[in-house]
Every structure is written in C-alpha cells, then in structure tokens.
Amino acid sequence: MEEKIEQFYDKHYKKLMIIPALILLLSLSFLTYNYFSNGEIIKRDVELKGGIEITIDKPGLTAQEVESVLSTKYEDFSVRELSDFSSTKSLGVTIKLSNVEESEVKSLLSSKISFTDNQYNSRIINAAFASSFYQSLIIVLIVSFILMALTVFIAFRTFIPSIAVISAASIDLIVTLAIVSFLGMKLSAPGITAFLLIIGYSIDTDVLLTTRMIKHSDSTLLKRMMSGIKTGLTMSFATIIAMIVALTFTVNPVLQEIFTIILIAIIIDIMATYLGNGPLLIWYAKKRGMQ
Secondary structure, eight states: OHHHHHHHHHHHHHHHTHHHHHHHHHHHHHHHHHHHHHSSSSOBOHHHHOEEEEEEOOTTOOHHHHHHHHTTTOSSEEEEEEEOTTTOOEEEEEEEESSSOHHHHHHHHHHHSOOOGGGEEEEEEOHHHHHHHHHHHHHHHHHHHHHHHHHHHHHHOOHHHHHHHHHHHHHHHHHHHHHHHHTTOOBOHHHHHHHHHHHHHHHHHHHHHHIIIIIOOSSOHHHHHHHHHHHHHHHHHHHHHHHHHHHHHOOOHHHHHHHHHHHHHHHHHHHHIIIIIHHHHHHHHHHTTOO
C-alpha cells in the first residue's frame, strides 16, 4: 500500500498541487465577493461591531421561539440558547442585534414572550470601542503570522521549504475563514482566538513533514515523506476526534464556536499539507537532486 502511495506521489505530485491552489482561489474569490457585497469579508458579532446584547434568564425558553419573534421585524440578529451542562435543558437565551433601539426590541419581545424584569438584562456595546477592539485583535493575528513566518525562515534557512510551510498555513487561515463565512457564522473575539490557535497548529504538521523530507537522509525521499505523513495524520485525526467529542458534549456557545473553527481548519490542513506542501517539497528536492 505504501509503495502504491509513493508511486502515486512520484507520478502526480505536480497535479496534486493544483487542488489546494484552486481551493485557495475559490476561497479568495468568495471573500472578495463578500467584501464588495457587504463591505466586509465576514460578518462580525456584536462585540466586534457594536450593538445590543440581551439576556433573558427564563428556563424553558428556546432559541427557536425568540428567532420566530425577531424575524418578524429584523434580519440581522443572532440568538444563542443557554443550556444546563448536565441536562442540556434551556436556561434562557442571549440575543445580539446591531443598529436598533433596545426599548424597541424589549417591547417586541415582551409582546410575544412572557418574562419578568428580573429575568431581562441588557448591555449596550459601543460601536467605536467594538471596532477598536476588532482592529487590535486583527493586528495581533497579523503580527503572530509574521513572527511565525520569521521563525520558519530561521529554522530552515532555505526559501522554497519555508515558503511551502507558510503557504500551507495561509491556505488553512484563508480557506477556513471562507468556509466559516459561507456557513453564516459571525466572527467574534473567541473566533479570532481560534484563528490564532490555527496558526500554531497548521505549521506543526508542515514543519514535521518538511524536517523529515529535507533535513533527514536515513531513507529515500518518498519514504521519508510517508513517515512524516503517518505521524502527521495520527496527530490530525486524534485532534479531529477530540474536537468532535468536545462539540458533542459542550453546551457553551463560545466553546462550540472555537471547536468548530479548529475542526474545519484541521481538515483543511490535511489537504494543504499533503496535497500542497508535500508535493512542493518533492518538486524542490528533485530540482536539488536530493534522494
């Protein structure tokens, strides 16, 4: 089986690189379309653009009930159910809206849903503060990526292998962002934290594969690549299983968002690493006469 995979890579490695390139191009096109259509590449949560956050602590109240009320008047809103960890029963809901008056929303909700003043809480998030917070998080994300790229260049000190690792990380970030946007998820502060984690995880498998293929010489190039793939896939599938289990049992919406983004990124990383980084390293090694 290993020999067949090695032969397949040896014969089709140039064609394999087309797959991540096309997916990256498609993702960039989708994000560009979003930007020109909506003014932003992905919708932001209230905490990143300003608005109102309302919490109704009423046991038994479901997100579907609240959504059916709000949808009669508003289009841009989000509702998250607050659930008990042990029983998963609803404890209430959290509602987020932008560009609306809080009194207007409360009036609409109270006309269809019964709740007391003690069960109702609201918080206004200043748009200027939210925008500044968002910009700060984006700067942190960019700086983290630049520092990662510098670390990779220092570690390998050769252009093509370093670019291969950085390109795979870029694909992970951009394609994951496009998928998250396509699924209709709104980017929040925890979501940006998840993208920071992706930067660290994405280069893990790529550095492993690159080190095995370029810096080791204990076997043939393709056998070294297969060794790196085995180890990398073991890591990736273990993380995928952990994320699925976490998503199955967690009721915290913040954790659900983080786990979902990481799960998507890991699946994309498998494609970027073994259809992009690996074949590119084969091409580089053959150009250099490495065996």
